[in-house]
């Protein structure tokens with residue numbers, strides 16, 4: 001089969017494809033696997049009960065079910081949902097927003113595809129613009145989203161070593177330059193893969209940079225505020241004329257609803273709705289109907305703060321402690337300070353094998369992790385650090401997480417000793 005340039009680019013081997021493939025196989029395999037690679041949220045019974053109950057109520061409520069499954073919405077999303085969402089954020093944060101600042105799309109992955117390709121690539125004047133990632137490692141799912149090549153430019157982080165086995169990345173503002181070929185800045189907060197939460201001060205500096213250069217700042221809040229609020233530090237949410245906030249229903253336990261909510265400048269919201277009308281006609285309604293009551297009552301804040309966040313925070317502490325208990329403290333390994341999301345980011349300094357080789361060794365022992373090299377979009381140089389890290393999720397069954405971590409500790413220790 002002969003493919004277009006688009007077809008060739010989008011069918012070539014990508015990090016995200018390999019990851020999703022490994023995960024799918026791990027979940028379907030008859031052999032016991034420890035799938036610590038993916039981004040599936042944990043199954044939190046309290047949340048599952050809420051969605052189940054909500055669906056039962058919809059089924060009992062006149063023709064609500066038929067409306068939910070039987071109608072397209074506007075390309076911008078269900079109008080009742082959108083206006084409730086705007087009211088929610090206005091009341092909670094005092095933001096000056098209306099329904100014109102909100103749209104719903106089919107998941108944040110799709111949202112980033114639209115955003116990146118709206119903002120970067122070839123411009124009518126012949127120039128080529130890029131997305132600036134102010135800090136890497138950054139979300140694996142961005143890298144392959146450009147219709148054209150070389151969509152990203154990024155800045156390597158500063159390292160802050162907190163104790164013998166803990167570190168935190170910080171944005172290196174000394175090396176962060178917004179050159180004329182940059183059309184937007186994008187950052188995930190909390191960051192997938194590291195669990196980093198860039199500080200309020202860092203965000204404020206990014207806002208300033210975006211305003212000075214009149215370019216959007218895209219804040220990927222898949223794990224952040226207002227929901228699921230899997231943030232274990234003191235972090236403020238931000239809104240402003242240059243900020244595009246991307247929220248997702250996936251990490252509140254509804255990844256299959258494929259729903260994202262975007263809050264940003266009117267002009268960009270209109271552009272996203274226009275692209276959505278062409279690509280998808282309208283977003284799906286199931287997620288919006290399931291979550292509407294939580295939004296209208298503000299209960300979404302309560303469940304995020306008192307159910308979802310404590311689930312991940314407790315797991316994070318236990319997983320870190322457990323891993324340390326399995327390692328020789330003399331080895332030069334580090335875990336990124338776990339400040340949010342649901343991943344641990346390991347830095348195995350001077351490991352004699354690359355972490356891609358480690359990933360393959362672990363795969364043979366039925367543990368699936370993600371090698372670090374995929375998380376450095378825009379860093380084209382040969383940087384050893386890219387091959388010294390792995391990402392591990394702690395969102396899945398605790399017994400599996402422990403077993404997986406134990407195997408990782410064993411294989412890493414053996415690799416150091418060789």
Ligand code: PLP
Nearest residue numbers: 039107108109188192222248250
């Ligand atoms: N952004 C980040 C940081 C993520 O980790 C993910 C998924 O894991 C996404 C975006 C995409 O999420 P979804 O398309 O399910 O909303």
